[in-house]
Amino acid sequence: MQACWQRLASLETRNADAQAGKAPSDGDTTSETGISADGRAQENAKGALVTLEQVQKIASESNPTLRQAEAEIRAAKARQQQSGLYPNPTVAYTGDEIRGGSVGGGKQGFFVQQTVVTGGKLS
Numbered sequence: 001m002q003a004c005w006q007r008l009a010s011l012e013t014r015n016a017d018a019q020a021g022k023a024p025s026d027g028d029t030t031s032e033t034g035i036s037a038d039g040r041a042q043e044n045a046k047g048a049l050v051t052l053e054q055v056q057k058i059a060s061e062s063n064p065t066l067r068q069a070e071a072e073i074r075a076a077k078a079r080q081q082q083s084g085l086y087p088n089p090t091v092a093y094t095g096d097e098i099r100g101g102s103v104g105g106g107k108q109g110f111f112v113q114q115t116v117v118t119g120g121k122l123s
Contacts, residue, residue: 089114
């Protein structure tokens, strides 16, 4: 990742030099983006030309810190939405002394529980 930022800084420097009309310091009259020192695009470029904006977009998309921050923002928004919703209902089965035969089945049952929120007071 450090190499990506160093390359980006190098491209920004070369782009600024090209806009100022300065020749690149390594003796080459064409920068890595295919733009000559006088600002004109290279007519016979050997590879695909890359703009500074494209390089910045690639760097921002591949930055793990930015992806982590975006995930944390999405999680916070989801928690905020969830905090305003009604609680989920509970459905359960209960049984004591479960046995078969002529003696009986013991105590069995089920229940459904739903918290009713009044006055907009979610706790």
